[in-house]
Amino acid sequence: xxxxxxxxxxxxxxxxxxxxxxxxxTGAHIITTTCxxxxxxxxxxxxxxxxxxHSPVTIYITNWIQxxxxxxxxxxxxxxxxxxxxxxxxxxSSLVHLYSIDYMAADPHNQRFFAYxxxxxxxxxxxxxxxxxxxxxxxxxxxxxxSYLLINFWFTIIEANKSAMQSFIVNRVGDMSLTLxxxxxxxxxxxxxxxxxxxxxxxxxxxxxxxxxLLLLFGGMGKSAQIGLHTxxxxxxxxxxxxxxxxxxxxxxxxxxxVLLRSSPLIEYSSTTLxxxxxxxSITAFFAASTGLFQNDIKRVIxxxxxxxxxxxxxxxxxxxxxxxLFHLVNHAFFKALLFLSxxxxxxxxxxxxxxxxxxxxxxxLPFTWxxxxxxxxxxxxxxxxxxxxxxxxxxxxxxSQYTFHGSIAYWFGTISAGLTAFYSIRLLMLTFQGYPNxxxxxxxxxxxxxxxxxxxxxxxxxxxxxxxxxGRDLFVGMGTxxxxxxxxxxxxxxxxxxxxxxxxxxxxxxxxxxxxxALLAYVLYNYTHSSxxxxxxTYLGRTLYKFFNNKYFIEVIYNSYIVEGGxxxxxxxxxxxxxxxxxxxxxxxxxxxLDNNSKSLSKLDTGxxxxxxxxxxxxxxxxxxxxxxxxxxxxxxLSIIKNIIDVRLIVxxxxxxxxxxxxxNIKENK
Numbered sequence: 001x002x003x004x005x006x007x008x009x010x011x012x013x014x015x016x017x018x019x020x021x022x023x024x025x026t027g028a029h030i031i032t033t034t035c036x037x038x039x040x041x042x043x044x045x046x047x048x049x050x051x052x053x054h055s056p057v058t059i060y061i062t063n064w065i066q067x068x069x070x071x072x073x074x075x076x077x078x079x080x081x082x083x084x085x086x087x088x089x090x091x092x093s094s095l096v097h098l099y100s101i102d103y104m105a106a107d108p109h110n111q112r113f114f115a116y117x118x119x120x121x122x123x124x125x126x127x128x129x130x131x132x133x134x135x136x137x138x139x140x141x142x143x144x145x146x147s148y149l150l151i152n153f154w155f156t157i158i159e160a161n162k163s164a165m166q167s168f169i170v171n172r173v174g175d176m177s178l179t180l181x182x183x184x185x186x187x188x189x190x191x192x193x194x195x196x197x198x199x200x201x202x203x204x205x206x207x208x209x210x211x212x213x214l215l216l217l218f219g220g221m222g223k224s225a226q227i228g229l230h231t232x233x234x235x236x237x238x239x240x241x242x243x244x245x246x247x248x249x250x251x252x253x254x255x256x257x258x259v260l261l262r263s264s265p266l267i268e269y270s271s272t273t274l275x276x277x278x279x280x281x282s283i284t285a286f287f288a289a290s291t292g293l294f295q296n297d298i299k300r301v302i303x304x305x306x307x308x309x310x311x312x313x314x315x316x317x318x319x320x321x322x323x324x325x326l327f328h329l330v331n332h333a334f335f336k337a338l339l340f341l342s343x344x345x346x347x348x349x350x351x352x353x354x355x356x357x358x359x360x361x362x363x364x365x366l367p368f369t370w371x372x373x374x375x376x377x378x379x380x381x382x383x384x385x386x387x388x389x390x391x392x393x394x395x396x397x398x399x400x401s402q403y404t405f406h407g408s409i410a411y412w413f414g415t416i417s418a419g420l421t422a423f424y425s426i427r428l429l430m431l432t433f434q435g436y437p438n439x440x441x442x443x444x445x446x447x448x449x450x451x452x453x454x455x456x457x458x459x460x461x462x463x464x465x466x467x468x469x470x471x472g473r474d475l476f477v478g479m480g481t482x483x484x485x486x487x488x489x490x491x492x493x494x495x496x497x498x499x500x501x502x503x504x505x506x507x508x509x510x511x512x513x514x515x516x517x518x519a520l521l522a523y524v525l526y527n528y529t530h531s532s533x534x535x536x537x538x539t540y541l542g543r544t545l546y547k548f549f550n551n552k553y554f555i556e557v558i559y560n561s562y563i564v565e566g567g568x569x570x571x572x573x574x575x576x577x578x579x580x581x582x583x584x585x586x587x588x589x590x591x592x593x594x595l596d597n598n599s600k601s602l603s604k605l606d607t608g609x610x611x612x613x614x615x616x617x618x619x620x621x622x623x624x625x626x627x628x629x630x631x632x633x634x635x636x637x638x639l640s641i642i643k644n645i646i647d648v649r650l651i652v653x654x655x656x657x658x659x660x661x662x663x664x665x666n667i668k669e670n671k
Contacts, residue, residue, distance in 0.1 A: 326488070
């Protein structure tokens with residue numbers, strides 16, 4: 001069963017990709033969607049067996065690499081962490097496949113799209129279920145390739161080309177760091193399989209574990225779009241909306257968090273790594289939330305909310321609250337998939353109009369889409385009793401209960417970010433569905449709600465966005481639950497769930513107060529005082545703030561103007577002056593000229609006159625006598641190194657002298 005749920009998406013992708021012309025568009029839809037739904041059902045059965053019945057499974061297939069200590073196998077582990085993420089990925093992916101049947105109906109390349117989508121899901125499953133870092137890295141790299149193919153699916157559009165290249169290149173930075181972390185882990189542990197590494201971690205040097213942990217962190221930052229390596233995520237919107245839904249909810253961005261969750265037995269023994277993860281997650285949550293305030297692209301607003309939520313997940317990992325991070329990862333996947341599918345329904349109804357300023361007034365025309373997006377937004381805002389509330393607020397309570405500086409920073413950054421998230425979520429609803437209609441007459445005449453292929457996935461995800469948090473809270477993060485078993489490791493000194501229960505009530509309620517305040521402010525500003533916003537935008541302060549946040553803190557400007565341009569100039573200099581210049585001087589023309597000139601200079605020493613030869617011998621004898629005298633006077637006990645150096649020089653001078661004599665003699669005989 002476990003291998004079946006793992007390889008069914010691959011079978012669907014291979015069949016659709018290789019036999020697409022034979023089976024046709026309908027055949028591609030049926031095969032890929034059926035394979036995904038069967039895998040999703042099997043994953044739910046596996047969730048019951050592995051998680052609820054506490055029966056983890058490891059399946060060994062064959063050996064892959066055997067070289068002295070290095071032993072890498074094709075084997076897969078299905079434990080609580082693996083099955084929790086796999087079931088989430090398969091449920092969302094199957095719903096996205098069903099949604100795509102209608103969304104991509106007019107596209108002439110359906111077979112290629114569905115093959116890429118299934119292949120993307122398959123390699124995400126390989127990444128999560130791998131039993132060692134090497135096999136995990138295989139899935140890690142292939143989901144990057146699949147994301148490139150999907151973002152660049154409409155490859156005739158220049159913007160899609162640029163977005164795919166940016167995503168691929170930025171992720172290479174994180175991949176380089178992840179590769180280096182594997183070398184460090186192999187150096188200190190002698191292998192790359194999880195069981196060996198995690199059992200040896202408590203006995204390893206903390207400095208070595210810190211280096212490995214920081215490299216794992218930098219690797220995860222690339223995939224999960226943390227600050228500094230986040231630039232690819234908002235631009236990845238150039239692909240079809242179902243692709244954005246899958247990337248932002250359950251696959252690509254979750255991979256970086258998964259690496260930290262899986263490596264919890266390793267990073268738990270490095271306090272430096274944990275603090276670094278907390279700071280990066282806190283700053284990312286605030287940065288992305290503030291950046292999303294004044295974005296106008298409807299998909300880009302949701303993309304920045306993904307970046308912010310990934311910051312919350314990193315924050316939770318840095319606080320050693322891995323079970324809470326896993327819970328929020330699953331919750332976030334459901335409501336974020338719902339938000340993107342709802343955005344896709346809006347685009348489908350408005351001729352792909354993504355600018356919120358050119359929408360408005362669509363509530364009477366798209367009531368179901370409005371309902372679904374409202375549910376997703378409320379869950380994203382962590383409104384009490386929605387799915388997001390049960391994990392997001394718990395993360396902030398756990399941060400406050402650390403009673404450390406980085407814990408307090410995480411709490412306040414997260415709380416402020418909660419208010420900003422509520423503001424841009426309500427702003428999105430106001431500008432898109434309410435407010436003054438700003439689109440064309442033709443758009444309003446043809447606007448229609450989603451078809452049944454979109455309604456079914458959006459309905460299921462809406463129910464999960466409402467009820468899953470309440471249903472799963474006691475299982476995932478309840479007091480005394482044994483949910484994570486051995487798949488996640490929290491050091492006993494890092495457990496703070498009890499402290500989180502008894503923090504002052506005001507700090508428990510503060511995130512909800514900020515959320516409701518931000519939501520109310522956005523509702524009033526964009527529903528009743530829109531004219532005041534226009535007047536504010538005309539002031540110098542208003543223009544400056546809008547420009548700063550709309551341009552994403554000018555981080556991309558800094559990258560393009562200084563780092564990229566400077567790197568290109570440095571590369572040109574190294575290529576022309578250092579690489580090419582040194583090569584030409586040391587080989588080819590430079591070496592030939594140098595040897596020829598030296599030979600001519602040396603031949604001039606042979607003048608054929610006895611006076612010159614006598615001078616040479618006298619100079620050599622004086623130099624030899626000088627070195628011999630210094631060598632004799634040196635104390636061998638205290639200055640043995642200097643004596644050895646002088647002895648070497650004596651030998652060199654003697655050899656050169658004999659060469660000069662021999663060369664001179666040969667030249668004279670020839671003459």
